Amino acid sequence: MYVLVGHYVPQLAKKIHDYNKARHEPFINLKGFIVGNAVTDNYFDSLGTVTYWWSHSMISDHTYQSIISRCNFTIIDNSPSCDAAISYAMNHEFGYIDQYSIYTPACRAVLTTSNYTTQNIRFKNTLLRRRVNGYDPCTENYAESYYNRPEVQKAMHANSTGIPYKWTACSDLLIKNWKDSQFSMLLIYKELIAAGLRIWVFSGDTDSVVPVTATRFALNHLNLTIKTRWYPWYSSGQVAGWTEVYKGLTFATIRGAGHEVPLFQPKIAFNLFRAFIAGKELPKS
Numbered sequence: 282m283y284v285l286v287g288h289y290v291p292q293l294a295k296k297i298h299d300y301n302k303a304r305h306e307p308f309i310n311l312k313g314f315i316v317g318n319a320v321t322d323n324y325f326d327s328l329g330t331v332t333y334w335w336s337h338s339m340i341s342d343h344t345y346q347s348i349i350s351r352c353n354f355t356i357i358d359n360s361p362s363c364d365a366a367i368s369y370a371m372n373h374e375f376g377y378i379d380q381y382s383i384y385t386p387a388c389r390a391v392l393t394t395s396n397y398t399t400q401n402i403r404f405k406n407t408l409l410r411r412r413v414n415g416y417d418p419c420t421e422n423y424a425e426s427y428y429n430r431p432e433v434q435k436a437m438h439a440n441s442t443g444i445p446y447k448w449t450a451c452s453d454l455l456i457k458n459w460k461d462s463q464f465s466m467l468l469i470y471k472e473l474i475a476a477g478l479r480i481w482v483f484s485g486d487t488d489s490v491v492p493v494t495a496t497r498f499a500l501n502h503l504n505l506t507i508k509t510r511w512y513p514w515y516s517s518g519q520v521a522g523w524t525e526v527y528k529g530l531t532f533a534t535i536r537g538a539g540h541e542v543p544l545f546q547p548k549i550a551f552n553l554f555r556a557f558i559a560g561k562e563l564p565k566s
Contacts, residue, residue: 287319287491288462291469298476313479315557318491318540321482321499322465327354329495337383339489340370357464379418380489382539388418421450470503474529481531481557485538485545486522493534500532514563521549524563533563 294314301307320326331352335345344366352363379387417423427433428448434440439448463469474480482500484493505527513520514533522534535542535549543550556563 286316287321287466290314290316290319291466291473292463294473294478295469298473298478311478313481313557315481315483315554317483317542318485318488319482319496320466320491321470321496322467322502323357324354324465325498325502326491326495327352329498330489330492332498333489333492333494334370336494337489339378339383340374344370344374379539381541382418382485382487382545383489384487384537385539385545386418388422425449465499467499467503470530474503474505477529479557479560480529481533481553483522483533483535483542483553485535485540485542487537487545488540490540496532500530503527503530505530509562512565515566516549516552516564521546521552521563526562531557531562 291314294311297309297311301309301311331340331345331348334340335342340348347366348363348370351366352359377387379385425448428439429445431440431443431445434446434448435443440446470480482496484496486493507525508528509524509526511523511525513522514524515521520536522536524531524533526532533553535546535553538545538549542553553563
């Protein structure tokens with residue numbers, strides 16, 4: 282669930298690190314963590330997301346300028362004019378695409394005969410959400426249908442009342458009531474980098490919800506020293522993406538992957554993970 286992963290991975294790592302520091306010996310032998318297409322900083326995520334839309338021709342110049350001029354990304358709740366500009370982009374300029382993977386087919390299950398059904402999208406706390414994601418693009422539809430079957434809920438002890446309970450992959454209730462979300466993870470990254478943890482951040486480059494531009498904007502403001510300059514990395518003789526190694530953090534992109542990188546590029550994702558575990562830089566050939 283992308284809304285949380287960029288927060289709970291570094292936050293959990295910090296909790297473990299803090300707990301270990303308070304003991305004579307580490308309770309959990311934490312060496313590092315890897316996180317992908319992660320919500321990192323509300324301001325830079327929002328700015329980077331709108332920039333991605335524009336740079337990938339999802340929105341017009343006029344709409345891009347409207348959003349930039351009307352929206353204050355330093356606050357959580359934006360103005361009605363900002364919401365209107367974003368709503369126009371989504372409902373009139375995006376078209377029916379899979380926003381988590383803009384170059385793959387979208388799920389046809391929610392199409393209607395009168396063009397298409399408007400997707401359930403939010404621009405809340407600078408995060409975009411919608412109901413249909415993944416590739417097979419209808420995976421979430423299948424899951425919702427399955428988990429809403431009474432016999433399935435009963436078998437999983439998820440509903441003891443027997444009264445039908447609506448299960449959904451993304452909870453509007455959670456989003457609306459998540460009041461203690463931190464605005465930025467950058468300070469946590471700085472602390473854990475200073476502690477010597479191995480930290481890798483990767484980004485599938487066809488995700489328009491938590492896009493590569495957002496992550497790069499955020500990480501750039503860590504002002505890290507470059508250890509190995511930007512270069513293409515390879516898998517099976519093909520460019521798998523691009524990477525830059527900093528003192529304390531490695532950033533990598535995965536070419537042609539959407540939000541859930543292993544779903545779209547499983548072999549490349551495996552090679553990325555293997556290099557992370559081994560503590561090696563990604564291959565240059």
